[in-house]
Amino acid sequence: MSSPARTTIRAAARARIVAAALRTLEESGYAGATARAIAATGGFNQALIYYHFESIEELLLAALKEFSERRLARYRKALEGVTELTPLVRMMTRLYEEDAKSGELAAAQEVVTGSVISPELRQRVMTLMDPWFAFAEEVVRRLLVGTVFEELVPARELAYAFVALYFGVETLARFDNDRARANALFESGARLAPLADLVLHSDLELVDNP
Amino acid sequence: MSSPARTTIRAAARARIVAAALRTLEESGYAGATARAIAATGGFNQALIYYHFESIEELLLAALKEFSERRLARYRKALEGVTELTPLVRMMTRLYEEDAKSGELAAAQEVVTGSVISPELRQRVMTLMDPWFAFAEEVVRRLLVGTVFEELVPARELAYAFVALYFGVETLARFDNDRARANALFESGARLAPLADLVLHSDLELVDNP
Amino acid sequence: MSSPARTTIRAAARARIVAAALRTLEESGYAGATARAIAATGGFNQALIYYHFESIEELLLAALKEFSERRLARYRKALEGVTELTPLVRMMTRLYEEDAKSGELAAAQEVVTGSVISPELRQRVMTLMDPWFAFAEEVVRRLLVGTVFEELVPARELAYAFVALYFGVETLARFDNDRARANALFESGARLAPLADLVLHSDLELVDNP
Amino acid sequence: MSSPARTTIRAAARARIVAAALRTLEESGYAGATARAIAATGGFNQALIYYHFESIEELLLAALKEFSERRLARYRKALEGVTELTPLVRMMTRLYEEDAKSGELAAAQEVVTGSVISPELRQRVMTLMDPWFAFAEEVVRRLLVGTVFEELVPARELAYAFVALYFGVETLARFDNDRARANALFESGARLAPLADLVLHSDLELVDNP
DNA sequence: TATGAATGAGTTTTCATTCAT
DNA sequence: GATGAATGAAAACTCATTCAT
Numbered sequence: 035m036s037s038p039a040r041t042t043i044r045a046a047a048r049a050r051i052v053a054a055a056l057r058t059l060e061e062s063g064y065a066g067a068t069a070r071a072i073a074a075t076g077g078f079n080q081a082l083i084y085y086h087f088e089s090i091e092e093l094l095l096a097a098l099k100e101f102s103e104r105r106l107a108r109y110r111k112a113l114e115g116v117t118e119l120t121p122l123v124r125m126m127t128r129l130y131e132e133d134a135k136s137g138e139l140a141a142a143q144e145v146v147t148g149s150v151i152s153p154e155l156r157q158r159v160m161t162l163m164d165p166w167f168a169f170a171e172e173v174v175r176r177l178l179v180g181t182v183f184e185e186l187v188p189a190r191e192l193a194y195a196f197v198a199l200y201f202g203v204e205t206l207a208r209f210d211n212d213r214a215r216a217n218a219l220f221e222s223g224a225r226l227a228p229l230a231d232l233v234l235h236s237d238l239e240l241v242d243n244p
Numbered sequence: 245m246s247s248p249a250r251t252t253i254r255a256a257a258r259a260r261i262v263a264a265a266l267r268t269l270e271e272s273g274y275a276g277a278t279a280r281a282i283a284a285t286g287g288f289n290q291a292l293i294y295y296h297f298e299s300i301e302e303l304l305l306a307a308l309k310e311f312s313e314r315r316l317a318r319y320r321k322a323l324e325g326v327t328e329l330t331p332l333v334r335m336m337t338r339l340y341e342e343d344a345k346s347g348e349l350a351a352a353q354e355v356v357t358g359s360v361i362s363p364e365l366r367q368r369v370m371t372l373m374d375p376w377f378a379f380a381e382e383v384v385r386r387l388l389v390g391t392v393f394e395e396l397v398p399a400r401e402l403a404y405a406f407v408a409l410y411f412g413v414e415t416l417a418r419f420d421n422d423r424a425r426a427n428a429l430f431e432s433g434a435r436l437a438p439l440a441d442l443v444l445h446s447d448l449e450l451v452d453n454p
Numbered sequence: 455m456s457s458p459a460r461t462t463i464r465a466a467a468r469a470r471i472v473a474a475a476l477r478t479l480e481e482s483g484y485a486g487a488t489a490r491a492i493a494a495t496g497g498f499n500q501a502l503i504y505y506h507f508e509s510i511e512e513l514l515l516a517a518l519k520e521f522s523e524r525r526l527a528r529y530r531k532a533l534e535g536v537t538e539l540t541p542l543v544r545m546m547t548r549l550y551e552e553d554a555k556s557g558e559l560a561a562a563q564e565v566v567t568g569s570v571i572s573p574e575l576r577q578r579v580m581t582l583m584d585p586w587f588a589f590a591e592e593v594v595r596r597l598l599v600g601t602v603f604e605e606l607v608p609a610r611e612l613a614y615a616f617v618a619l620y621f622g623v624e625t626l627a628r629f630d631n632d633r634a635r636a637n638a639l640f641e642s643g644a645r646l647a648p649l650a651d652l653v654l655h656s657d658l659e660l661v662d663n664p
Numbered sequence: 665m666s667s668p669a670r671t672t673i674r675a676a677a678r679a680r681i682v683a684a685a686l687r688t689l690e691e692s693g694y695a696g697a698t699a700r701a702i703a704a705t706g707g708f709n710q711a712l713i714y715y716h717f718e719s720i721e722e723l724l725l726a727a728l729k730e731f732s733e734r735r736l737a738r739y740r741k742a743l744e745g746v747t748e749l750t751p752l753v754r755m756m757t758r759l760y761e762e763d764a765k766s767g768e769l770a771a772a773q774e775v776v777t778g779s780v781i782s783p784e785l786r787q788r789v790m791t792l793m794d795p796w797f798a799f800a801e802e803v804v805r806r807l808l809v810g811t812v813f814e815e816l817v818p819a820r821e822l823a824y825a826f827v828a829l830y831f832g833v834e835t836l837a838r839f840d841n842d843r844a845r846a847n848a849l850f851e852s853g854a855r856l857a858p859l860a861d862l863v864l865h866s867d868l869e870l871v872d873n874p
Numbered sequence: 875t876a877t878g879a880a881t882g883a884g885t886t887t888t889c890a891t892t893c894a895t
Numbered sequence: 896g897a898t899g900a901a902t903g904a905a906a907a908c909t910c911a912t913t914c915a916t
Contacts, residue, residue: 047875063361065275069911079877081913086875090911140360147357150350150418151273160419186439191432194425195413199405202412206404208360209370215404222401229396257900279886289902294887296900467896483781485695489890499898501892506896510890560780567777570770570838571693580839606859611852614845615833619825622832626824628780629790635824642821649816677879699907709881714908716879 048086048096050076055097059141064148067094095158098145101138102162106169108132117176119234120227127220133204134216140208143201163197170197181234258296258306260286265307269351274358277304305368308355311348312372316379318342327386329444330437337430343414344426350418353411380407391444468506468516470496475517479561484568487514515578518565521558522582526589528552537596539654540647547640553624554636560628563621583617590617601654678716678726680706685727689771694778697724725788728775731768732792736799738762747806749864750857757850763834764846770838773831800827811864 054076058067061075069090073080087093112129116122133139146163149155170193178184207216264286269277271285279300283290297303322335343349356373359365380403388394417426474496478487481495489510493500507513532549536542553559566583569575590613598604627636684706688697691705699720703710717723742755763769776793779785800823808814837846 043875063358065358066361068909070909080911081878082876084912085877144360147415148273148275150354151276153421156419163416163419187436188428188432191425191429194416194429195409198412198416198429199409200412201415202408202410203405205357205411205415206373206408209366209373215401218398219401219405219408222398226397254899278884280884290886291888291903292901295902300886463896483778485778485781488888490888500890501899502897504891564780567835568693568695570774571696573841576839583836583839607856608848608852611845611849614836614849615829618832618836618849619829620832621835622828622830623825625777625831625835626793626828629786629793635821638818639821639825639828642818646817674878698905700905710907711882711909712880715881720907 051083051086051093052097052100055093056101056138056141059144060137064144091155094145098142099162101142106165113173119177119231123223123227134213139204143204166197167193183234261293261296262307262310265303266311266348266351269354270347274354301365304355308352309372311352316375323383329387329441333433333437344423349414353414376407377403393444471503471506471513472517472520475513476521476558476561479564480557484564511575514565518562519582521562526585533593539597539651543643543647554633559624563624586617587613681713681716681723682727682730685723686731686768686771689774690767694774721785724775728772729792731772736795743803749807749861753853753857757854764843769834773834796827797823813864
């Protein structure tokens with residue numbers, strides 16, 4: 035019944051709606067992402083949403099999933115083989131800039147924060163975030179392996195802290211229209227990273243400070 | 245005309261509504277904090293809200309303000325005189341537990357994240373957050389003063405990072421019902437703090453790790 | 455029980471509320487003459503209205519009655535002894551200017567047109583207008599008495615037409631902010647009145663116009 | 665995209681809502697013409713109004729416009745070629761009866777008088793009334809042309825007076841349920857019209873009445 | 875696939891009115 | 896006499912969703 039062509043057309047239509055949903059979330063937030071608004075953004079009829087998705091909630095989740103998976107692939111590729119803080123900070127700065135510029139991260143965050151209402155929704159959003167925690171842990175382990183900190187620092191908690199920091203920075207940044215503070219933070223990170231790398235790959239000796 | 249008794253009665257009525265708003269935000273999120281829901285939570289008539297506040301938005305802002313000022317005072321007192329990481333982490337853990345238990349922090353966050361929609365609202369929320377950035381910077385400076393890091397680490401950016409981290413942790417924690425990950429993070433912090441304090445108050449010597 | 459002083463105070467309070475109602479009607483129309491708005495205009499509490507009047511409707515009727523009786527007395531006095539069109543138009547122009555300037559006529563009209571909703575209200579408003587029809591008829595009779603038109607023209611219908619004209623002119627005039635058209639009409643009336651007076655007090659002979 | 669059939673369906677739906685609005689205005693007045701009431705009158709859902717019109721105000725204006733244009737066309741046709749008062753009064757009596765019977769004139773008047781509140785609305789209503797002033801002036805000119813009154817009587821002001829009279833009569837008539845007074849006025853007009861026509865088309869000679 | 879029309883339940887807000895003081 | 900607080904009902908309008916085509 036459903037030929038590959040059919041599937042492709044259907045997928046294209048869904049993608050169009052998802053894109054409109056992300057744009058609307060970005061511009062108007064979770065509360066403003068109504069069926070009418072999304073349809074207006076995408077230039078199609080409200081009812082079309084219900085032809086392709088069960089409900090608005092389902093559409094927003096699909097949009098979050100699509101964005102999350104696409105970005106995770108990008109992040110994986112960009113951080114492939116990175117084992118030191120200096121290049122990590124450099125790459126993360128670039129990735130954050132991409133995210134901030136496109137506005138899709140803001141859209142995704144809207145879905146995440148907006149989903150607190152229903153426990154069921156919350157559960158499903160969490161499932162979408164899990165790969166990010168795993169990925170962050172993976173990167174942290176790569177940084178720590180072979181250093182004196184490997185035993186000392188719990189990679190899992192550090193990864194969690196990094197994701198939370200990234201999340202918090204983006205949330206707060208959306209209030210500063212110029213993202214000045216977020217950028218300053220990244221710059222400070224870049225300045226301190228070489229020093230931190232030195233510390234990471236050295237033997238530490240602590241001398242009492244009288 | 246308006247005796248002190250009058251003022252008190254009025255303030256009490258306002259406080260009652262603000263409390264209902266916070267409870268509703270906590271239980272149902274920003275989108276669920278409707279006039280009807282708040283009135284139901286507080287056991288009063290919807291119209292009473294409009295007798296004491298100009299609009300729902302105004303009420304939510306008042307609630308955020310009330311919470312923010314009350315908690316900031318509490319944080320200031322709790323961290324008074326703290327100059328080392330170890331007691332800082334201990335106090336912060338306790339404060340976070342208070343916040344998490346009462347649910348008001350979650351309520352406040354709902355207002356913050358929910359306010360992204362309107363630029364004007366965003367502006368007003370930012371004004372309420374500013375004292376927190378200032379307070380965080382003050383605490384960070386107290387930790388760094390007199391150490392080798394004083395010149396090295398930009399206190400302002402570090403303070404911003406801490407607020408963002410705290411904010412991000414709380415946001416993510418609201419998805420884990422048991423707050424397991426957040427607690428694990430605090431525990432790791434407690435474990436590492438004494439070591440970090442040692443580093444902070446020592447002269448560092450880096451020996452290359454062959 | 456109720457001394458004359460009491461009565462006077464009470465009457466003064468009522469008058470204050472009635473004045474506020476008229477001002478509010480004038481500025482905001484029938485729909486805008488809410489309890490809150492009237493109280494704000496008069497600088498007293500909403501509840502005070504209900505202490506002195508049964509309901510808003512009752513207050514508006516009282517206001518209409520007060521205005522109607524006061525103005526009718528003024529009109530009676532001004533048109534006393536007038537038996538010709540020329541002075542009649544001159545006096546009416548002056549009276550209309552008074553009414554237009556004070557804005558109370560507009561207020562009264564709001565009550566009249568606004569009262570169409572309820573048959574009972576309509577009935578009561580009509581009762582207040584009846585003296586005006588009678589007065590207009592009286593004036594018309596004074597103009598016609600002793601002329602050839604006395605038998606020809608039905609005074610009652612003419613009086614009705616004049617009241618309706620006056621009413622219509624005022625209604626339409628409230629759309630022209632400058633009342634230009636209404637004033638032009640009065641001026642034309644003044645110009646034609648002497649001619650009409652000539653006709654009124656002459657024997658007419660009609661000569662066919664070939 | 666939008667076939668003629670589509671357009672027709674949409675127009676029919678709008679017409680249905682406009683008709684319901686007029687009926688509701690007629691029965692319940694401006695203040696009673698609420699979304700709920702109009703929907704109940706028309707037997708459709710409240711929300712449908714907002715699907716076809718931007719707001720209640722917009723709907724009422726559309727209703728006024730529709731009525732005004734339809735009736736103006738009817739009046740134009742009926743008074744086509746009329747140059748004497750006698751047939752004019754006869755036709756106007758018939759037209760007024762049509763208007764009074766259908767109740768739509770009352771509805772239209774509700775919008776007009778109700779629109780005093782907002783200056784913007786007032787402006788838009790005025791625009792709809794302008795063609796009526798022009799039409800009335802046109803008719804008046806037709807009556808006066810070639811008579812001795814042509815130079816004497818200002819057609820524009822007379823036209824304004826006629827519209828105001830018509831307007832006032834209708835407003836007052838809505839208080840008399842039987843419209844007795846309005847009808848009496850029309851009857852008197854019919855009785856006097858032939859005489860007035862004689863006067864209009866004669867040379868006047870005034871003889872002093874001793 | 876896609877659309878315009880339609881709906882029931884919900885939103886914020888305002889109203890007239892009452893109550894306790 | 897007068898007031899601030901409080902309320903139930905209703906206003907305009909919007910939402911997610913469905914239906915017929």
